[in-house]
Amino acid sequence: MEHNLKEFFDKALKEVSLDCTVFGFHEGELKVLLLRWKGTDGWSLPGGHILLDESADDAANRILTQRTGLSDVYLQQFHTFGNVNRYIYHPEKELLEKLEATFGKGFFDGIIFRRVVSIGYFALVEFDQVQPTPDWFTDECRWWSLAEVPNLLFDHNEMIERALKALRQRARNYPIGYNLLPEKFTMPELQRLYETILDRQFDRRNFQKLIMSYDILERLDEKRIGAANKSPYLYRFVKEKYDEAGATGISFSM
Amino acid sequence: MEHNLKEFFDKALKEVSLDCTVFGFHEGELKVLLLRWKGTDGWSLPGGHILLDESADDAANRILTQRTGLSDVYLQQFHTFGNVNRYIYHPEKELLEKLEATFGKGFFDGIIFRRVVSIGYFALVEFDQVQPTPDWFTDECRWWSLAEVPNLLFDHNEMIERALKALRQRARNYPIGYNLLPEKFTMPELQRLYETILDRQFDRRNFQKLIMSYDILERLDEKRIGAANKSPYLYRFVKEKYDEAGATGISFSM
DNA sequence: TTTTCAATGCGTAAATTTTACACAAAGAAA
DNA sequence: TTTCTTTGTGTAAAATTTACGCATTGAAAA
Structure with missing residues (x-):
């Protein structure tokens, strides 16, 4: 399907792309999904181009579904990256050579390596539900701890930083957690999520x-058992109330 | 310079544009700058395309300078509009016919009336300093009271609404006023600005x-004289402190 | 010139919100 | 059975936000 670039770009916008910072929460840490480009050790965010009959939001959803196996994930646009030099943050030349070794000499000529404006989205997903899936351009897709994210291709490190800021702002003004936690969770687990996102401790x-x-x-009538301490209650979001608060907004002031 | 569309688009991105909601404050009201398209009564926001050697922010600044005569205005990107149908909100056919009467039959063929993704910016300017200036596409540029904005071309009404939301969020989390008020102003004037933006009254x-x-x-040692009441003191923003608070952020909680 | 009137400058009390903090109970492991 | 870590619950102090009164000013009206 996407094996011929020229054919693909007949059906898609060329000068605009989008990239998604996919956040998951696992073992008390925030994680992001990264892709390793075929035949290289260069990593990037999942992304892609918008088809001609598709809105930007639809495209983000489509791409996210392809990379995670999930549909209807929480997605929020947070910034559009339009710097002239956004494709020259890294030693592109070496990367290009490696890619051409994989895809064939001249494969990318005049198509990819021009300035492209990219719409940045962040996504919140339930870590355990995700099936990380590489695209035709990459041969590895996996979670990285936020703290261990390497130097990425293009301006993707900056994208993650901005995505994190946007996530924090979201968490301060709207309820968060429904998309990041499993259905049932304990209060300490929810607290750890908030502490991780906002990078501070709470009483x-x-x-x-x-x-x-x-x-x-x-609060459910169940408890989480197994740990060497008092069993905490399990909780569940009441979807309607959660969405209501998500529409109105709350202020998490602590 | 921009009289030949094809030539222009050799130097600019085609599939991406940007539009600016320019806010001014005058006589206790928020105003926005609108342009009337040549030979029609269709109004739109000021906007344009990004040149190949220009970042999106640079382009927004350039366009703003052209429309207002001001340089270094406050500019903030707030959302990117990527709906498929964003160019068919209004009776384009009639508009196109009128435009072709002005610019010549076929002038726009395959160039303008395709889906274009648009980056939305809002700008804050000092009302009295602005010299509203139409571009080559329009023959009128003037202020409109926010409450009286007519049905605009494309999705520009939605853009203004979102810009206003973004402005409100800005006002709640950062100091505001430096870019909207004259150098010296009274406390009641500043209060009215806040009340207008946030749409509520304060003690x-x-x-x-x-x-x-x-x-x-x-607070200066001057007062505003002339009104039939006690003369209020004049105030001025201390730029360094204002910028400091702008970097840290404050929370306007009232 | 004097009076009137609307708006400004300044300060304090009440209400609400946020922060700080202690002890009993549960459950696995020793 | 004891130990140890973590959970569940409530109350007082501190800080912030809200409500509100009165004297003063300056142009306009009398």
Whole structure:
């Protein structure tokens, strides 16, 4: 399907692309999904081009579905990157040579390596549900801890930084967690998510009070057993209330 | 310079444009700058295309300078509009016919009326300093009260709405006013600006206390005379402190 | 010239929100 | 059975936000 670049670009916008920073939460850490380009050790964010009959949001959803196996993930546009030099942050020449060794000499001529404006999205997904899937351009797709993200191709490190800022702003003004946590979770787990995203600690009693005051959580009659301590209750988001608060906005002030 | 579309698009990105919502504050009201297309009564936001050797931000600045006569205005990107149908919100056919009557039959064929992704910026300017200037595409450029903005071409009404939301968010999290007010202003004038942007009233004593607590204003030894009441003091932003607060962010909570 | 009137300058009390903090109970491991 | 870590719950202090009164000013009206 996408094996012939010229054919593909007859059906897609050339000068605009989009890139997604996909956030997952696992073992108390934020993770992002990265792709390794075929025959190289260069990593980048998942992304792609917008088809002619598709909106930017639709394209982001399509690409996300292809990379994760999930449909209907939480997606938010946060910034559009339009610097002239956004494709020369890294030693492109070496990369190009390696890619041409894989795809054939001249394969990319005049197509990819021009300035492209890229719309940045971030996505929130449930870590365990994701099936990381490379695209035709890459041969590896996997999670990276945010702290261990290497130097990426293009301006993708900057994209992740901005995505993180946007995520933090989101977390301060709207409820968060529905898309990142499994259906049932404990209060300490939710607190750890907030602490990780906002990069600060909270008093566990005050945290519980504040979160419960939003009236978006339901405490279940189950507990999480197995740990060497008192079993914590399990909670679940009440979708309607959560969405309501998501429309109105709340202020997470702590 | 821009009289030949094909020549122009050899030097610019075609599939991406940008549009600016320019906010001014005058007589207690927010105003926006609109352009009327040549030979029609269709109005739109000022906008244009990005040159090949130019970043999106540079392009926005260039276009803004051309439309207002000002350089270094406050500019903020807030959203990118990528809907497939963003060019068919209005009766394009009639518009096209009128335009062709002005510019010549076939002038726009295959160039303008395809889907273009547009980066939305909003700008804050000092009302009195602006010299509204039409571009080669339009023959009128003037201020409109926000409340009286007519049905605009394309998705520009939606753009203004989103720009206003972004402006409000900005005003809640960062100091605002430096770019919208003249150098010297009274406290009630600043308060009216905040009330207009945020669309609510504040207690004048509490407003003064809160604003002064940010330590970004300097009270001058002058007063505004002429009105039939006690003369209010004049204030001025202390640029360094204002920028500092702009970098850190404040929370306008009232 | 004096009076009137609307708007400004300044300060304090009440209400609400945020922060700080302690002890009993549960459950696996020792 | 004891130990150890973590959870569940409530209250007081501190800080912030809101509500509000009164004297003063300056142009306009009398």
